[in-house]
Amino acid sequence: MAVPFHVNVLEHCRISPPSDSVIPPLTLPLTYFDIPWLSYAPNRTLFFYHVPAPPNFTTLLKQSLSLTLHHFYPLAGNLTIPPLPAEPQIVYTGCDSVSFTVAKSNTDIHHLSGNHPRRLTNLSSLLPSLQSPTMSRDTHVTWTLPLLAIQITSFRDSGFAIGLTSQHAAADERTLYTFMSCWSSFCKSLLKQDSLFEFKSTPWFDRSVILDPNSLKTTLLQQWWNMLDSLKDSQTDHNMVQSTFYLSPSDVSKIKQHIVEKCKIVNEDPPINLSLYETGVCYVWICLLKVEESHDAQASITPLYLGYNASGISRLKYEIPLSYFGCCIVFGRVRVLESELLDEDGLVCATKSFDIEIDRLVRDFLEGGERWICEWEELNVRVIGSPKVDFYGVDFGWGKAKKIEKLPGDDHGRVNVISLNGGRDLDGGLEIGVVLSEDKMLAFTSLFNSDLKQL
CATH class of the missing domain: 3.30.559.10 (Chloramphenicol acetyltransferase-like domain)
Structure with missing residues (x-):
């Protein structure tokens, strides 16, 4: 008789930029590129690796993630959605962090990472949860939603997965790819004990470079507020x-x-x-x-x-x-x-x-x-x-x-x-x-x- 699929959480912690980083608080307004994504659930990506986990690899991932957040520190912050007439914005307070979960699954990685049909609920269990911006409107509450969460899951047949969940309104695939490239490069440098990788492609945070002469942002933001009560999170279909x-x-x-x-x-x-x-x-x-x-x-x-x-x-x-x-x-x-x-x-x-x-x-x-x-x-x-x-x-x-x-x-x-x-x-x-x-x-x-x- 097959053992029921299960993922057991071993550790949950939070990762911040290095303690010696001098990062001032930052507030980023949303642009008309960001607003439409407030209507969608977070982005979810899984990376499967069919190799034995290197010694202390979770420690390496934590250390390298911390170094990466020195450059991508807004991702450690939150999406804040205040009552009208204030606008949603991305806020980094200077002491924020990213959720980091370590888990172990009782199944084989070859099954979950294959091309054949796999239950969506099983794949989803390898990803951390983030609250979606598609909540019902409350004119008296300010919503604070984390932008990024990470989960590392190891498998019984010597493999592991890295799962990323991120708010669409904070980063598109291009930005996530740059973040992942930076994180992986820091990790590779620590793993090989080479001279530490220096990240030189500093992210550009200034939103004023996006011009909006026709006030498209205002129009889209009003539409989003008007339809917010009708947005509903779908119930998970276990047959998918x-x-x-x-x-x-x-x-x-x-x-x-x-x-x-x-x-x-x-x-x-x-x-x-x-x-x-x-x-x-x-x-x-x-x-x-x-x-x-x-x-x-x-x-x-x-x-x-x-x-x-x-x-x-x-x-x-x-x-x-x-x-x-x-x-x-x-x-x-x-x-x-x-x-x-x-x-x-x-x-x-x-x-x-x-x-x-x-x-x-x-x-x-x-x-x-x-x-x-x-x-x-x-x-x-x-x-x-x-x-x-x-x-x-x-x-x-x-x-x-x-x-x-x-x-x-x-x-x-x-x-x-x-x-x-x-x-x-x-x-x-x-x-x-x-x-x-x-x-x-x-x-x-x-x-x-x-x-x-x-x-």
Whole structure:
């Protein structure tokens, strides 16, 4: 008889910047890039390592994290949400810290870090909890929410996982990657007893570099306050599983060629932006829709929406430092009729619609920015992560992670979530995480593989 899955907490402590650090208190206002993320549950990322834990590795991780927080000290602070008319802001008081949990699981790491379906609740137990900003409004209470928490979990078969949970409104993937690169470099230096690593890419905290001539922040903030009472944390569905799928470079080329050939048949130009990202996302979108197909008579006039994130730094009309600390991503939303996606040329339709949205963002990514929050509430599918952010390149001194998982927040019951990572071996492939119920995951897996063979 199988032993029930269990994670036992061995230690809980808090990590601060080094005691000799002279760090003054800091308050960071939120920008219009940050406000929409107040509507979402925290970001959750797992790093699995199939190696024996080095001696005193939790001590090494604590020491190196402390050194890292000397540079990224706002992450030790809190998101404060005061009553109206005051605005939410990030506050570091000078004596704040990050929650650090050490745990042990009674299962095998090879099971939890595989590509096969794994229960979302089991994966979630390897991550620390953070309260979401999606609480009910109370006009007399100031909410104080930690920005970052970390959990280290070891397994019975000699492996371990590092789990990060962070508030979306405090840091995007670019900022988290810089933080992880700094932390891993300090740890690697301590592990190898080399001359201590010196971090030179100082984070840029000045929010005044983000210009807001049309008061977009004010508009979005008011929308968020108005809808706050309607935001509800989803109840965990214990039947949900997460699986990982992989598109090799040859798979991606096959999908692209299929789209090009379809366009030739009808004498149409193929989509211009057939990137790894767009190709993979659209293929998975079609597969998801086929599995979720409701056979509704209204499908021909029912619009479906896929939401994704794109770099804001590269689209601003002015320069800001690449080391800018915080969120700097824009929101894209692809709209297609359900009947068009389910048509035999659905993949072509999806990529062409994606092209239209990409062109709009290139032309003016702030166009329609005042609708970011309300439009994202209509999403059917949301994409998180990017193959351009190389989390597999993060090395603490024991090699790259065997597997990286990005887990959806509490909205996984309301919207399908696709998570993306670049291939671990940097071969130009794409890792795709999908969350579905167990029965639908079985159907999706079959469809994903069979459709690929038929292209």
